[in-house]
Amino acid sequence: MSESSQPTVTLNGIDPDAMSELIEYAYTSEITICENNVQSLLSAANLLMMQPVRDACSSFFERFLDETNAIGINCFAELHGTQELTKKAKRFVLKKFSQVAQQDEWLHVSTQKIIEFI
Numbered sequence: 001m002s003e004s005s006q007p008t009v010t011l012n013g014i015d016p017d018a019m020s021e022l023i024e025y026a027y028t029s030e031i032t033i034c035e036n037n038v039q040s041l042l043s044a045a046n047l048l049m050m051q052p053v054r055d056a057c058s059s060f061f062e063r064f065l066d067e068t069n070a071i072g073i074n075c076f077a078e079l080h081g082t083q084e085l086t087k088k089a090k091r092f093v094l095k096k097f098s099q100v101a102q103q104d105e106w107l108h109v110s111t112q113k114i115i116e117f118i
Contacts, residue, residue: 014047015040025053033060039076046080058085065092067099071109093117 011019018040025031031053033041038060045053061073062085074089093100094117100106109117 014044018044022048022050022053025050031056033057035064042076042080042082046082054082058082061085062088065089067096068103068105070096070100071103071105071113075113090117 018037021031021037021041022044031041033056038057042054042057042061045051045057058077061077065073065088070089070092074086074093077083077085077089097117
């Protein structure tokens with residue numbers, strides 16, 4: 001590895017604040033997840049294979065799943081391979097379809113995703 005002889009290693013695709021939180025988590029086993037960091041934490045935890053953080057982020061998304069964000073959460077979860085969250089968000093969309101379809105998110109959904117939901 002060429003990185004072993006370098007004084008620093010660049011990790012592309014990881015938010016610096018999320019990386020800082022994950023390093024802190026590695027030492028303390030504690031992490032603060034909020035609306036402002038949940039996406040970057042899940043992305044970074046996924047990339048670094050930190051399953052407990054990934055699971056905690058998924059649980060955070062599940063707790064705040066509603067008509068206004070279900071499609072976005074479904075797409076985000078699918079992009080990051082969090083299958084259980086993807087399924088839960090999809091079930092939510094199907095269960096509350098008439099309310100979800102009235103939200104602004106619905107206007108930005110791809111045709112393929114609409115077909116998936118109907």
